[in-house]
Amino acid sequence: MSARVSAAKAGKALAAACDNVRPGAADDAVGAVVPSFVAAPSSTAQASALLRACAEHDLAVLPRGSGSRLSWGVPPARCDVVVDMLRMGAVIEHAAGDLVARVQAGARMADVASALATAGQEIALDVPGPATIGGVLADALAGPRRLRYGTPRDLLIGITVVRADGTVAHSGGKVVKNVAGYDIGKLFTGSAGTLGLITEATFRLHPRPAARAWVTARVQGTAPEVTTMAAAMVAAAANSPLVASAVELDRPAPGGPISVGVLLEGSADGVAARAREMEGLLGSLAQVPVSVAAPPDWWAGIPTVEGGAAEHTLMRVSFWVSRLGGVLDAIDAAARETGLRPAVGGSAGAGLLYVTLPGGAPGEAVARFAGRVRAAIPAGRGSAAVLAAPEAVRGALAGTAGLAGTAGLAGTAGLAGTAGLAGSVPGLALMRAVKDQFDPGHRMAPGRLTWA
DSSP states (O other): OOSHHHHHHHHHHHHHHOSOEEEOOGGGOBTTBOOSEEEOOSSHHHHHHHHHHHHHTTOOEEEESSOTTTTSSOOOSOOSEEEEOTTOOOEEEEEGGGTEEEEETTOBHHHHHHHHHTTTEEOSOOOOTTOBHHHHHHTTOOOTTHHHHOOHHHHEEEEEEEOTTSOEEEEESSOSOOOSSSOHHHHHTTOTTSSOEEEEEEEEOEEOOSEEEEEEEEEOSSTTHHHHHHHHHHHHHHHSTTOOSEEEEEESSTTSOEEEEEEEEEOHHHHHHHHHHHHHHHHHHHOSOEEEESOOTTTTSOOOOTTOOTTOEEEEEEEOGGGHHHHHHHHHHHHHHHTOOOEEEEOGGGTEEEEEEOTTOOHHHHHHHHHHHHHTSOTTSEEEEEEEOOHHHHHHHHTOHHHHTTSOOOSTTSSTTTTTBOSOOTTHHHHHHHHHHHOTTOOBSTTSSTTO
């Protein structure tokens, strides 16, 4: 859209397809990329017409829900149209008897939770309330209870999407027509908007528990005893017949105490009895007081580094749970080698931790830190993804081929070469082939993921 007449023509086409189109503004920027237009469709049919118009004028498209995680990954290579989904926020159908709900992609999780609670039911994804259904799916976002209930792809039973050329496709339950071949729901979960636009989703629901209890323990000591003990506590809680819904870990600073928290759910009497048993189990391992109370302040949040998290670097580390102690030790070792002070926390019982590195950290130090952590994870048994980072850090990562592994971290966009994953990306060729099938023009969020 370099020519003014082309922009004007494209704007008219977008306005004819969607009744809510406006020029892009600085507040709509993703990174430094400001879109030419922002369009807010009100239905799947309108979204289809909108993407068809974008295809006809070769416009690059970026879907947006709440916008809270658009800083994850890297900015798109280009963005002509931001598709704002917040007008599509309805709970279309709630079949309480079947434990199923069909929801528009722009619905916020807090609003959906409120609607389902009237029947004593929920989507068992304890994620931030402002997050939208489409955003949760696109980012594969799951909270602490992933240990018991799984991730969005495990709870999703049907999906409606609009492909890059405007074609509407359905997959799974509660739809008129299914698409044979690909499981579209699983493909679109975690796709970050690079395959198409999610407009509706159908979820399997669970009854809301009558009672909940959080059992917390604090492990203190010197390395490596403290990490070994914390890993033992996490394993004991996650594998216990007491059936924990979540096993979380928090460590505000390297070398410091580690807190372990366990969530138990069920009937009031059952939860109380199981909490006492869990308190005894963790207490026998930690040899420190254990409390049963409301969730701790750090529960279900991304850890914040000392002094705040402005311009921080955020990593997501996944691993086999049996490797938790080694991963914690690797983080400590990387902190000593680089002089960085990361905060660590997350769903340790499910093999997932978030690592926050302070803003202002030298890019080369962050790159060395990431490489040290990656080296501690055996091939095929986890990964370390840089979700968000300042430009200086992205630039340093782009220049550290020795740390990046086979996939490389090439290009001026910093992490664009590997979708924020430092190291080899399993199935990269297959993911690129899927991208080519769904978006042959590479107009959906181009550059945000490896295959985009």
